[in-house]
Amino acid sequence: MAAIPPVCEFGLKAPDFDLPGTDGRNWRLADVAGPKGTLIMFICNHCPYVMAVIDRIVRDARDLQELGIGVAAISSNDATAYPADSFDNMKKLAEERGFTFPYLYDESQGVARAYGAVCTPDFFGYNADLELQYRGRLDASRKEAGPPDLRRDLFEAMKQIAETGRGPKEQIPSMGCSIKWKENA
Template sequence: MAVSTPICDFGWKAPDFALPGTDGRTWTLDGIRGTRGTLIMFICNHCPYVIAVRDRIIRDARDLQALGIGVAAISSNDAAAYPADSFENMQRLAQELALPFPYLYDEDQSVAKAYDAVCTPDFFGFDAGLGLQYRGRLDASRKEAGPPDLRRDLYEAMKQVAETGQGPQEQIPSMGCSIKWKDAA
């Protein structure tokens, strides 16, 4: 079942975290933070919405990093129920795709909860002061990648944040698979 993200809560402050990365490092928000903004993405290995646009996520991350935007991706899915999303499989995928950003594991799902992440992919674009400026989609792709000439909504929004400190007032929610939450004990 597809889920959409809520409307951007402009200025909402990014919660800090310390998460293990597929590169063997422990990453914090401050370690990811860019001089002109920060993009935190909730993704996972198995979601068809993410798989359809992985190449675009990588392209946009590289282009945004060149603009001074720090970028990281976080997987928060229950790996016991979805073994494709295990940390070992995250490490394998990060290496296979040569991800240009840290890919972090939120095993206890506390970071996803702190961010109120709802789906994969879910994009949180922050200004240089870590105030939320974008909570929209990558582009108009859905479960299948759209045509190559689609407007790059995430890239254009974060470019605007890098240049002006402000995200676009009009944002189209991201859509994807729900985060796979662990059963409450």
């Protein structure tokens, strides 16, 4: 079922986390944070919205890292109910797609709740002071990737944040599959 996150709450501080990465180490927010800003992405392995744009996510993350933006992706889905989202499958996806950023597993789903994540993909763009400045879409793609010349909404917003510390006032929310919450969570 498709879900749409709420609009950006400008200035909201990024919650800390301590999560295992597919690279074999644990990551905290401070480890990920970049000198010009930080992008936290909630993604997963099985969502058609994510899979349609995974190569664009990897491209934009790489380009943003070159601008001094720290990047991490987090999967919070219930891997028992959705085995495609298991930690082993996360490792495979990160390797197959050449992730240049840590891919973290939020097994308890506590980090997704702390961030208020709603769907995959869900993007949280912070300035250098870890204040929320972007909660929008990657681009105009949906369950299928749009044309290659689509405006890179996420990239342009994060570039603006790196340069000015502020995100765009007008933002179009992301859309994707709802996070697969555990029944007892």
